[in-house]
Amino acid sequence: MKLLPLAVALSVSLAFGCLPTPGAAAGADDLVYGYECHSGVCRKVELSEDNFAKAISLPVCRLFCSSSIGTLWPKPTGAVQLEPLMRQVDITNIKIQRPGGVNKRDKVWRDTERRWMDLVHAKIPNLKLLRSGGYQLAVVINTADSAKPTRLTLDTDESYVLQIGTNSTAGQVTANITADNFYGARHALETLNQLIVYDDIRRELQVTANASISDAPVYKWRGLLLDTSRNYFSVKSIKRTLDGMAMVKLNTFHWHITDSHSFPLEVSKRPELSKLGAYTPSKVYTHKDIQDIVNYGRVRGIRVMPEFDSPAHVGEGWQHKNMTACFNAQPWQKFCVEPPCGQLDPTVTEMYDVLQDIFSDMFELFDPDVFHMGGDEVSVGCWNSSETIRNWMTKQGWNLNEADFMRLWGHYQTEALKRWDNLTSTAAAPTPIVLWTSTLTQEQYIDDYLNPQRYIIQIWTTGTDKVIKKILKRGYRIIVSNYDALYFDCGGPGWVTDGNNWCSPYIGWQKVYENNLTHIAGDYQHHVLGAEAAIWSEQIDEYTLDNRFWPRASALAERLWSDPVGADGGWKQAEARMLLHRERLVENGIGAEAMQPQWCLQNENECPIDAYA
Known part of the structure; x- marks a missing residue:
């Protein structure tokens, strides 16, 4: 020796x-x-x-x-x-x-x-x-x-x-x-x-x-998503997340600010949105808060990208406007995937004026190089429950089938995008728009409504979903957030039923590390911008945030920065470094989850079962 x-x-x-x-x-x-x-x-x-x-x-x-x-x-x-x-x-x-x-x-x-x-x-x-x-x-x-x-x-x-x-x-x-x-x-x-x-x-x-x-990084887009609508997160806890991201060179904080559950975003021309939609008056992100977070991120090499999820996932804050369908409808299972339900009504012209006011503040506050317009989990049943929407579609000569409801969605997306472009007309180039995979991104609809030169598709289904390559071969760039490896809220009790939550089991850091984007994209890897891990916050708040993100987000960071391959591509070669890295996170005030007894940290290679195989 x-x-x-x-x-x-x-x-x-x-x-x-x-x-x-x-x-x-x-x-x-x-x-x-x-x-x-x-x-x-x-x-x-x-x-x-x-x-x-x-x-x-x-x-x-x-x-x-x-x-x-x-x-x-x-x-x-x-x-x-x-x-x-x-x-x-x-x-x-x-x-x-x-x-x-x-x-x-x-x-x-x-x-x-x-x-x-x-x-x-x-x-x-x-x-x-x-x-x-x-x-x-x-x-x-x-x-x-x-x-x-x-x-x-x-x-x-x-x-x-x-x-x-x-x-x-x-x-x-x-x-x-x-x-x-x-x-x-x-x-x-x-x-x-x-x-x-x-x-x-x-x-x-x-x-x-x-x-x-x-x-130099392999992937341009290396991100985390945080949903601040289901539960509110303080500015301090968001900054702590940005601190951890900076330590591992993650560069995108995807802020899912609003949803049907709450509207915690201050909108200067529409103050009623947060007054009616926030959980309490103190649980609102003011313009000062947002500027603080955006600047805090920039110092740490991080873009803070806002998402306004629509036309679905809209509810609280929109009361009294007559611009939504199926808000808080019961039984909710008929209209959405979780309570409270709610979708914008694309047939109401004045609704697009409200959108433009929301977009205006987001454009001014975030100065985004990429904007996320959501597009997640639109329910045909919700829109079909509205007599106003049905009558409007009938007057257009449309039927009330899925294809024509996708046509209605396409109408909404076109009009919403016009409002965004009205605000950003002086930009050097149109802002790339991100949408989630959905019915609209399926093969029979995507070509009719979404231009691959303009839209980036964020994948949330499994990493083996055949839809992914169908999207890629059409020239769309993608961001990968496959739930079977990158949904960090998975693993826990059900909250609308018994048993465990829908995407259980809990995802270990090893699976995150092994989530190889090249395997997911195949021959179309050049269209992959990168990936994001997501925390949807139905069962998580700022008091449990750190140990849900960390150190698993660090595993994602190495996958996206280094894309390790071959003999050096597996989690086993990274484990000893990861244990020390976790100590570094804790040293800097981040409550990262413990991975092993500290004895394993101090006695290298004594814990992995096949360390000497």
């Missing part, structure tokens, strides 16, 4: 007298264990005067011992070189140099730097015990676009190169970041942060002395 040369390179900075005497009882502040690298596995050892010089802390050992990519999450897609040598960092002497031309007062860059320093400080369990001194850490950022950060788009280049070098004479470690723009540079900072660890043996902050990483 060969010891990692890193151990020799580390300076012994704690006097042996600070260690417990072998066999003696240790005090609360005494560290008893360290680690040594044996045959690519970190082994736990009791510290003594004999082995102290060789022993290293667990994060340092894992960084170099187990894998060529260390403990990085998600794994980089380009070349990675990590020299097994660490340098102590002087926490009081970290300098960040912005790209030339960036205004010193630019809030996005300033907040990015502040957040990065907060992440560094979060590594230190007790500042009073931190050993002072060390190397200066200079972070030098170079971007081709040195202007103020613009919004993230489907064309944004998120790649970066990170190079770390040490000048021992000058006592300086320099991290050079090269990227096309702010977003790539921000991702590089995230990676750099993962190369900084707290060594609890020597009680010092350390950084990789020499490294080179080239990295």
Whole structure:
């Protein structure tokens, strides 16, 4: 067995007298264990005067011992070189140099730097015990676009190169970041942060002395969906979700703000929508809240994309308008999939004026490069229950069959899109529109009503659904959210019946990790923008949010950023890194679900049943 040369390179900075005497009882502040690298596995050892010089802390050992990519999450897609040598960092002497031309007062860059320093400080369990001194850490950022950060788009280049070098004479470690723009540079900072660890043996902050990483995401769209209508989520809890997303380079927060259950969105010209539709006056997302969340996301490299789900999933807030059908109709099973039912009435001309006012606020507040118009679970039975709708269709010479109700839906979609386009007419190009898979996206209807140059289809059915390739072969781009792997609310009791909820069982992180989009799309992979994991919040609120998203969302992040394949493509190779990554999430205030006993974290490869197979 060969010891990692890193151990020799580390300076012994704690006097042996600070260690417990072998066999003696240790005090609360005494560290008893360290680690040594044996045959690519970190082994736990009791510290003594004999082995102290060789022993290293667990994060340092894992960084170099187990894998060529260390403990990085998600794994980089380009070349990675990590020299097994660490340098102590002087926490009081970290300098960040912005790209030339960036205004010193630019809030996005300033907040990015502040957040990065907060992440560094979060590594230190007790500042009073931190050993002072060390190397200066200079972070030098170079971007081709040195202007103020613009919004993230489907064309944004998120790649970066990170190079770390040490000048021992000058006592300086320099991290050079090269990227096309702010977003790539921000991702590089995230990676750099993962190369900084707290060594609890020597009680010092350390950084990789020499490294080179080239990295870029495989998929453009890497997202999470949160439904804030079934249950309300505070701004603080949404920001915490954005924090976790930033740590794993997820770039899209899909905000399903409204539904039939509640309308918590403030609309300036239609205040009655939230007054009638919110659960309480305090459970409303004001314009100030939304601007705060959008800006918070941008600092973290995340687009916040709004969804206004329609023409179905509409109800609370629309009272007294005579613009809906089957709202809160009973028995609800005849009209929708869960109570309360409700759909917009496409025959009411004035309804489109209300839509335009909602769209107007969303356009101004979110500045979206992509807009989601829902289109989920439209019920023919709901529309057919309305005498007003039936009479209108009859006057058009239509029948009351499925095909003509899809024609009615097509009419709605055309008119709603016109209202959106009225607001965005000055944009350089029409906004791409996302719709869920539905009856309208089936083979017999999709060509008549949805232009593949304009519409992106979000898949929510199973990953083996034959409809997916029928959509892809027509040239539509897709976002994958197959419920059998990416619905994180699955697994729990039924709430409208006994037994378990409809999409049980609970989906483990391993299945999320193995949800290969190439297998789903086949020969049409070039039309796949990426994927989203979803939380529909019937049985989840902000108090259970973290452990539903995390660390499973991290598994999705590596699948979308790295798309691991072959021998390195399975969850087993990722498990040891995932355990440490989960600790990193918790370290930064995210209540990620526990995966294994902590003993498994400290005893690498001892828990998987076929670790040595």
